[in-house]
Amino acid sequence: MQFGTGITEEAVGMSGPAGSDRQTAREFLGKMENVQRRIVSETMSAARDVMLPLSEAFRTLDAQFLPFPAIVRKLGRDALIDPVTGQPTPPDQSVTLQDVALRYDMRAESATSLVGRSTKQQNMMLLLQAIAAVPPLMMQTNWVTVARSLWRTFEEPNVDEFILPINPQQVMLQMMATQAAGQPAPDSSGKVPGSPTQPSAAGDTMPQMVTQAGSEQYS
Amino acid sequence: MPLAFKSGYNRVPVRDSDPAMFAKQVVQMVRDRANHSREDSEQYRRKVSKWYDLYRGFVRARSQPFRNQVHLPLLFSSIEAGIAIKHGLLTGAKPFTDFMPGGPEDAMSARRTTALVQQQFDDCNTEGKLADLLRMGDISGTGPFQWSWKRVTNMRPQRIPDPLDPTAFLVQNMEITDFDGPWWEPIDVLDWFPEPGKTDIRTMGWCIRRYWLDLDDIEELVAQGVYDEAGLKELSMAQMTDEASAEYENRRAAPGSLRWGVPNISQMDKYAKPVEILEMHGVVPNEMVPDDGYRNRLITVGNGIALLRNVGNPIWTGGLPFGVYRPTADPYTIYGIGKVEPNDKLQATASRFASQKLDVLDLIIDPALIYNQLANVQTGKLFNKPGVLIGVDGPPSEAVAQSLSTSAASRSPFRTSSSYGAGCNSARASRRKR
Numbered sequence: 001m002q003f004g005t006g007i008t009e010e011a012v013g014m015s016g017p018a019g020s021d022r023q024t025a026r027e028f029l030g031k032m033e034n035v036q037r038r039i040v041s042e043t044m045s046a047a048r049d050v051m052l053p054l055s056e057a058f059r060t061l062d063a064q065f066l067p068f069p070a071i072v073r074k075l076g077r078d079a080l081i082d083p084v085t086g087q088p089t090p091p092d093q094s095v096t097l098q099d100v101a102l103r104y105d106m107r108a109e110s111a112t113s114l115v116g117r118s119t120k121q122q123n124m125m126l127l128l129q130a131i132a133a134v135p136p137l138m139m140q141t142n143w144v145t146v147a148r149s150l151w152r153t154f155e156e157p158n159v160d161e162f163i164l165p166i167n168p169q170q171v172m173l174q175m176m177a178t179q180a181a182g183q184p185a186p187d188s189s190g191k192v193p194g195s196p197t198q199p200s201a202a203g204d205t206m207p208q209m210v211t212q213a214g215s216e217q218y219s
Numbered sequence: 220m221p222l223a224f225k226s227g228y229n230r231v232p233v234r235d236s237d238p239a240m241f242a243k244q245v246v247q248m249v250r251d252r253a254n255h256s257r258e259d260s261e262q263y264r265r266k267v268s269k270w271y272d273l274y275r276g277f278v279r280a281r282s283q284p285f286r287n288q289v290h291l292p293l294l295f296s297s298i299e300a301g302i303a304i305k306h307g308l309l310t311g312a313k314p315f316t317d318f319m320p321g322g323p324e325d326a327m328s329a330r331r332t333t334a335l336v337q338q339q340f341d342d343c344n345t346e347g348k349l350a351d352l353l354r355m356g357d358i359s360g361t362g363p364f365q366w367s368w369k370r371v372t373n374m375r376p377q378r379i380p381d382p383l384d385p386t387a388f389l390v391q392n393m394e395i396t397d398f399d400g401p402w403w404e405p406i407d408v409l410d411w412f413p414e415p416g417k418t419d420i421r422t423m424g425w426c427i428r429r430y431w432l433d434l435d436d437i438e439e440l441v442a443q444g445v446y447d448e449a450g451l452k453e454l455s456m457a458q459m460t461d462e463a464s465a466e467y468e469n470r471r472a473a474p475g476s477l478r479w480g481v482p483n484i485s486q487m488d489k490y491a492k493p494v495e496i497l498e499m500h501g502v503v504p505n506e507m508v509p510d511d512g513y514r515n516r517l518i519t520v521g522n523g524i525a526l527l528r529n530v531g532n533p534i535w536t537g538g539l540p541f542g543v544y545r546p547t548a549d550p551y552t553i554y555g556i557g558k559v560e561p562n563d564k565l566q567a568t569a570s571r572f573a574s575q576k577l578d579v580l581d582l583i584i585d586p587a588l589i590y591n592q593l594a595n596v597q598t599g600k601l602f603n604k605p606g607v608l609i610g611v612d613g614p615p616s617e618a619v620a621q622s623l624s625t626s627a628a629s630r631s632p633f634r635t636s637s638s639y640g641a642g643c644n645s646a647r648a649s650r651r652k653r
Contacts (some may be wrong), residue, residue: 039301039304039308040308042305043304043305043309045544045548046305046349046353046544049542049544049545050349050352050542050544051309051316054316054345054364055316055318057403057536057540058336058340058366059332059336060534061366061401061534062336064535065368066400098328099335100332100335104329104332106318106319107317
C-alpha cells in the first residue's frame with residue numbers, strides 16, 4: 001500500500017519498520033527524499049493543471065470583466081514596504097487594463113520552492129559569498145532586497161524589525177558618496193573591505209542597510 | 220422517449236424552423252451528450268462511490284452481531300498525509316503564482332497582476348477549495364473544477380452615518396455587492412460530463428456540468444435576463460423528470476460518497492423546489508447554430524426538458540472554463556488514477572484480515588463448547604475465572620468439550636499483528652462490533 005499511495009512513514013517524518021535496526025539520519029533522509037519525489041511530482045502536476053490555468057483564467061476574466069482602474073488594497077507590513085524589492089510601496093497601486101491584457105510567463109511560486117529550509121540557508125550563504133567575490137556585481141546588487149530575503153530565509157517573521165526602511169536609491173547615493181570619498185582597494189583575496197564577509201571595515205555602508213541587529217548576521 | 224427529427228449526416232437532426240421545436244432539439248442534444256459521456260465512463264462512475272466508502276470507512280455489507288467489523292484507516296491516513304504536504308507546498312507562501320514579466324518594462328505590470336490575482340484567489344477561498352480538489356483527486360483520481368466571473372448583489376438594509384449628527388444614523392435599503400470577481404469551484408466528478416475520447420480539456424469540443432438550483436432562484440435569474448422566460452414557463456408546468464429524480468434518489472439513499480453537496484442536501488427539504496441544471500459549454504453542430512452564428516455556445520437545460528439559455532460563449536478567451544486535477548494521469552482517458560484505485564483491494568483485505576483476527580481472539584476468550592445435556596451442566600457458569608468451580612454429573616470429560624480447536628488460530632494473530640499498519644502505524648483502527 002505504501003508503494004501504491006506513495007506515502008510511507010518517512011513521508012510523515014516517522015521512522016518506518018522497514019528501516020534497518022540502527023537507522024542513520026542519512027538513511028532516513030534518503031528515504032524521505034524518495035517519498036518526496038512522488039509527492040513533488042503530484043504537486044507539480046497540481047501546479048501545472050490547477051494553479052497556472054486558474055491564474056491565467058483569472059487574468060483573462062479580469063481583462064474582460066473587471067472595471068478599471070481597480071485598486072488592490074494591502075494590509076500589514078507589505079502595505080508600506082514592498083516585500084520583494086524592499087522599496088516603499090507606491091501609493092497608487094491601481095491595476096489597469098494594460099496590466100492584465102498582457103500575457104505573462106507564470107510559475108507556481110510555492111511549488112517551485114521545494115528545497116528544504118536548511119538547504120536554502122546554505123545556498124543563501126554561498127550566494128552571498130559569490131556576490132562578495134565580484135565587486136561590480138556587489139555594486140549592482142540591491143542589498144535591501146538581499147537582506148530582506150536573508151532574514152526570511154532564516155525564518156524571521158517580521159523583517160521590518162531588523163531593517164530600517166531606507167530607500168535603495170538613498171543607499172545607492174550613500175554608496176556613491178562613499179566611493180567618491182575614496183573606496184578601499186581590494187585586498188589580496190580580491191574582496192573589497194566592507195563586503196558582507198567583512199562588515200566592520202571603515203567606510204562600509206552595509207551596517208546602515210542591515211541595521212545594528214542585522215550586522216550580527218555577518219559577524 | 221427521444222424526439223424524432225429529420226436528420227442529416229450521421230443522423231444529426233436538421234434544424235427545425237419552428238423555434239419551439241428547435242429549442243427541443245437543443246435540449247435533446249445536451250441530454251444526449253450528457254448521456255453519451257455518462258455511458259462512456261459508467262464503470263468508472265460506479266467505482267467512485269466504492270472508493271469513497273473505502274476512504275471514509277463506510278461498510279455497506281450486512282453485519283452479523285457475532286462478527287467484528289473493523290476498518291483500518293490506511294487509505295485515509297495516506298491520502299490525508301499526502302494532501303497536507305501538497306497543499307502546504309502549493310499554498311504555503313503567497314503569491315501562489317507569480318506572473319513573470321517579459322522584460323523590465325513589464326515588471327510593474329506583472330507585479331500588479333500578481334497582486335491582483337492573489338487577492339482574487341483569497342477572495343474566493345482558494346486555499347479551502349484547493350484542499351477539497353486535492354482530496355477529490357486522491358479519492359476518485361479526477362478532480363474537475365470550473366471557473367467563471369461571479370457577481371452577487373443583495374438588497375438589504377444598511378446603516379448610513381447621518382452627516383448632520385455624528386451620533387445618529389439612517390437606515391437605507393441598498394443593493395449591496397457581496398461578490399464581484401473571478402470565481403472557481405471544484406465539481407463533483409459525478410456531475411461532470413466531458414466529451415468522451417479526449418484526454419485533455421484543451422482538445423475537447425464540449426463539456427457539461429450538472430448542478431441544482433431552486434425554482435425561485437431561476438425566477439430571479441429570469442428577472443435579471445440570464446435565463447429565458449419561456450424556459451421557466453415550461454419548467455414550472457412539470458415536475459422533475461424521472462431521470463433527474465432517480466439520480467437524486469440514488470445519490471441520497473447511499474450513505475457517504477461524494478453526494479453530500481449543498482445542492483443535493485437541499486432537496487431533502489420538503490419545501491424546496493429543486494431543478495436539475497445541465498450546463499453545456501462548447502461547440503455545437505452547424506445544424507444547431509441559431510441565427511447569431513456562434514458555434515461556441517453556453518446552453519443551459521432545466522430538468523432535461525426546458526431550454527433556459529442558449530447564447531454564444533460569454534467568455535471571450537473561447538476555451539472551455541474547466542480544468543481537471545489528476546494525481547496520476549492516464550494517457551488514454553481524461554479520468555486519472557487516485558490513491559484508492561490501486562489500493563482498494565489491499566484496504567479491503569487489511570480490514571477483513573483485522574476483523575478475522577479479532578474474531579479468532581474472541582473465540583479464544585469465549586470458546587464455543589459442546590456439553591452433555593444429561594450431565595446437569597449449568598451453562599450460565601461456563602465462564603473461566605480464577606478459582607471457579609463447575610460441577611457436573613459424571614466424569615467432566617464427558618460433560619463438556621471444546622467444539623473447535625482454536626489453538627492454531629490463536630497463535631497467528633499475534634505473529635502478524637505488526638504488519639497491519641505498514642505504512643500508517645499511527646492510524647488507529649475504528650472498531651465497530653455489532
